[in-house]
Amino acid sequence: MVTPKLFLTTWLLLCSVLGGAVATAVADDAAQKQVRRQAEQPLNNAPVWRAVRYGAEHSTQATGREAGVLIQSAGETWRQIRNGPITLYGGLLLILVPISIGLFYQWKGPLKLNGHPTGRLVQRFSYWERLIHWSVAITFVILAVTGILMLFGRYVLIPLIGHGGFAWFAQISKNVHNLVGPLFIAAVACMFVMFVRDNVWHSIDWQWLKKAPQVLSGKTHVPSGKYNAAEKGWFWGGVALLGLVVGISGLILDFPNFEQTRATMQVAHVVHGVGALIFVAASLGHIYMGTIGTEGAYAGMRTGYVDETWAKEHHELWFKEVNS
Amino acid sequence: MARMKFLCDAERCIECNACVTACKNEHEVPWGINRRRVVTINDGQVGAEKSMSVACMHCSDAPCMAVCPVDCFYKTEDGVVLHDKDLCIGCGYCFYACPFGAPQFPASNASAPGGQATDWFGARGKMDKCTFCAGGPEENGSEAEFSKYGRNRLSEGKLPLCAEMCSTKALLGGDGDVLADIYRERVTVRGKGAEVWGWGTAYGKPGQQSDTATSDK
Amino acid sequence: MSNAIIVKRILAVLFAASLAVVFQTGCSEPSQGLEYRDGRYAGKPDTPNWQGDAFDGKRNWEKEIKRRTKLQSEYTRPGGA
Numbered sequence: 001m002v003t004p005k006l007f008l009t010t011w012l013l014l015c016s017v018l019g020g021a022v023a024t025a026v027a028d029d030a031a032q033k034q035v036r037r038q039a040e041q042p043l044n045n046a047p048v049w050r051a052v053r054y055g056a057e058h059s060t061q062a063t064g065r066e067a068g069v070l071i072q073s074a075g076e077t078w079r080q081i082r083n084g085p086i087t088l089y090g091g092l093l094l095i096l097v098p099i100s101i102g103l104f105y106q107w108k109g110p111l112k113l114n115g116h117p118t119g120r121l122v123q124r125f126s127y128w129e130r131l132i133h134w135s136v137a138i139t140f141v142i143l144a145v146t147g148i149l150m151l152f153g154r155y156v157l158i159p160l161i162g163h164g165g166f167a168w169f170a171q172i173s174k175n176v177h178n179l180v181g182p183l184f185i186a187a188v189a190c191m192f193v194m195f196v197r198d199n200v201w202h203s204i205d206w207q208w209l210k211k212a213p214q215v216l217s218g219k220t221h222v223p224s225g226k227y228n229a230a231e232k233g234w235f236w237g238g239v240a241l242l243g244l245v246v247g248i249s250g251l252i253l254d255f256p257n258f259e260q261t262r263a264t265m266q267v268a269h270v271v272h273g274v275g276a277l278i279f280v281a282a283s284l285g286h287i288y289m290g291t292i293g294t295e296g297a298y299a300g301m302r303t304g305y306v307d308e309t310w311a312k313e314h315h316e317l318w319f320k321e322v323n324s
Numbered sequence: 325m326a327r328m329k330f331l332c333d334a335e336r337c338i339e340c341n342a343c344v345t346a347c348k349n350e351h352e353v354p355w356g357i358n359r360r361r362v363v364t365i366n367d368g369q370v371g372a373e374k375s376m377s378v379a380c381m382h383c384s385d386a387p388c389m390a391v392c393p394v395d396c397f398y399k400t401e402d403g404v405v406l407h408d409k410d411l412c413i414g415c416g417y418c419f420y421a422c423p424f425g426a427p428q429f430p431a432s433n434a435s436a437p438g439g440q441a442t443d444w445f446g447a448r449g450k451m452d453k454c455t456f457c458a459g460g461p462e463e464n465g466s467e468a469e470f471s472k473y474g475r476n477r478l479s480e481g482k483l484p485l486c487a488e489m490c491s492t493k494a495l496l497g498g499d500g501d502v503l504a505d506i507y508r509e510r511v512t513v514r515g516k517g518a519e520v521w522g523w524g525t526a527y528g529k530p531g532q533q534s535d536t537a538t539s540d541k
Numbered sequence: 542m543s544n545a546i547i548v549k550r551i552l553a554v555l556f557a558a559s560l561a562v563v564f565q566t567g568c569s570e571p572s573q574g575l576e577y578r579d580g581r582y583a584g585k586p587d588t589p590n591w592q593g594d595a596f597d598g599k600r601n602w603e604k605e606i607k608r609r610t611k612l613q614s615e616y617t618r619p620g621g622a
């Protein structure tokens with residue numbers, strides 16, 4: 001029942017953006033209506049109040065953004081989306097995902113090497129690749145923590161540390177979030193350029209995908225290039241797509257100096273919130289696979305080198321390529 | 325128990341902007357912020373022009389209060405919606421949510437004369453809005469309260485200056501029940517036009533909240 | 542599978558369920574009540590308007606506010622038109 005409502009409200013928000021353009025035309029028409037109404041029924045202002053509802057800019061001596069708008073109804077819609085589904089489902093996502101990852105870990109344990117490490121190392125990531133990866137990772141974590149603090153702190157932290165204590169955290173969070181955001185976007189852009197070559201989708205990736213459950217539970221290995229299908233999925237769906245969505249919507253909110261209207265920022269906020277929550281939840285999966293979930297993966301990104309056995313088992317095609 | 329409300333009568337407002345000026349003067353409101361503003365609809369069109377003075381309406385189910393991430397708003401016993409500037413982080417959410425465009429920010433209104441150098445990063449200062457002349461958390465009538473929120477007239481037994489000084493009595497402020505009586509009487513004399521603009525949005529449908537409104541529009 | 546693991550898993554599920562419940566109730570919008578308790582409105586300190594030197598308690602303050610609200614009606618303004 002909630003999903004159709006969500007769609008409807010999002011749709012309404014979008015309409016309100018477009019509505020601004022139509023509103024001017026409507027307002028002129030309404031003026032004519034009011035003139036006629038005034039003659040027929042003095043003191044009946046219904047056409048004026050109806051026109052006001054469209055949220056058009058009327059004249060005013062006050063300066064400031066949208067000062068001529070008498071009333072905007074989209075704010076209430078935005079409130080219901082933010083305080084409703086985004087907070088509720090976003091919060092559930094952030095609780096349930098780590099729990100399921102934990103349960104999975106308990107159940108299956110980490111992916112172990114089948115063979116013995118040879119002790120011979122191959123370079124998997126160059127210095128620059130690691131630098132970019134960790135720049136993205138660190139800025140991402142900072143943004144995730146500060147963002148989560150600002151969305152859920154009111155419910156979780158205020159009861160614990162009081163209004164004053166939380167406001168102090170939130171103030172820092174807001175400023176850090178606003179400053180680190182553009183850095184994250186820059187790092188993601190570098191990452192895209194640097195990693196895209198090895199993330200091009202190949203036909204063998206379909207095979208990996210088909211056997212994904214067995215691969216993830218450590219039953220089998222499917223040969224793959226430098227990155228397997230899951231890693232490519234994270235690259236395209238996460239880094240590229242969600243990075244773009246969260247980045248653009250974030251810039252709209254971060255730099256309100258271009259006379260963006262409230263309607264624009266409400267839409268940007270909803271997009272940013274939904275995108276970021278999915279991004280964070282998905283990143284937990286990536287972090288799990290890159291640390292405790294796969295033996296030897298973390299050392300690979302940390303030092304840049306992996307054992308030959310690891311390379312052969314996880315990324316056979318890449319290993320062959322490197323060795324040839 | 326008094327329930328504070330504002331009421332603006334579109335038949336009477338002559339767009340003199342005296343309420344705007346009085347408010348700025350009484351509270352020494354910073355540059356670029358108008359706690360109250362007058363909006364003219366169908367400006368210059370004979371027979372269709374209407375003006376409305378609008379500020380924070382001190383909503384019954386206030387959207388600003390609901391979305392503030394640091395929960396800095398509070399509602400007094402008289403139904404006045406106030407906020408604590410020491411807690412505010414300047415996120416702008418209240419501005420997105422408010423139907424009446426009441427919350428404003430010192431630095432984000434870069435289009436105003438005197439915009440500051442920090443404006444390029446879009447940093448907002450502490451939110452400022454109409455307090456129904458009821459100050460803030462600081463001690464009533466203190467210097468600290470005045471510098472952050474302006475005069476606390478309510479604690480002196482006075483009503484908002486904008487309403488009290490309105491020459492045509494288009495803008496009324498005070499106990500909602502009394503305002504409704506005044507307006508009803510006015511409508512009876514006039515014989516027509518019972519709508520009270522903004523009350524439906526700000527105070528809910530009659531009977532829905534504990535508040536009463538003559539009619540809503 | 543050992544008993545300890547089963548117990549652990551049941552605990553984990555219970556923990557998840559309780560978190561979800563806490564979340565559902567905790568994250569609904571708090572009421573916007575007007576209660577004034579211990580010098581605070583919903584956790585934020587303020588002094589009520591009627592507290593101070595000017596008025597002798599709430600009754601008097603309310604009477605004065607009502608009087609002034611009524612002054613805004615030019616039909617009934619005492620001594621007015």
Ligand code: SF4
Pocket residue numbers: 379380381382383386387388389405421422423424425426427453
């Ligand atoms: S008018 Fe705006 S600022 Fe005032 S209480 Fe309502 S939502 Fe809040």
Ligand code: SF4
Pocket residue numbers: 388391392393394395396407411412413414415416417418419427450451
């Ligand atoms: S700008 Fe201040 S008052 Fe407004 S929602 Fe943000 S923290 Fe709350």
